Amino acid sequence: MKKKQRFEVKDDETIDECLQRMQQLGYQPIKRMEKPVFTEVKGKDPVWKKQQIMFEGILIESQQEKS
Structure with missing residues (x-):
């Protein structure tokens, strides 16, 4: 992963x-774009259609290893 x-x-x-x-996939959100x-x-x-929302996530296990 x-x-x-x-x-x-x-x-x-x-x-x-x-x-x-x-x-469920083991990621924690750290940034919203x-x-x-x-x-x-x-x-x-150009005509506005929608607002695209994305999240950047890090593996939860990788954050626990740093602590």
């Missing part, structure tokens, strides 16, 4: 469900 991994909140899940998925997602409309300005 990687020591760090990014997890994206999927369209059909809540933030809590994403955090639970991280925990958000970025806007735009769609290009032909001949017009």
Whole structure:
């Protein structure tokens, strides 16, 4: 397993469900990132589509080894 991994909140899940998925895989969130997602409309300005939310997590075991 990687020591760090990014997890994206999927369209059909809540933030809590994403955090639970991280925990089940053995990761603890250390950073939250958000970025806007735009769609290009032909001949017009980009249109906001959604806000993409991602978490960066570290392996829980690797944090305990440092302590």
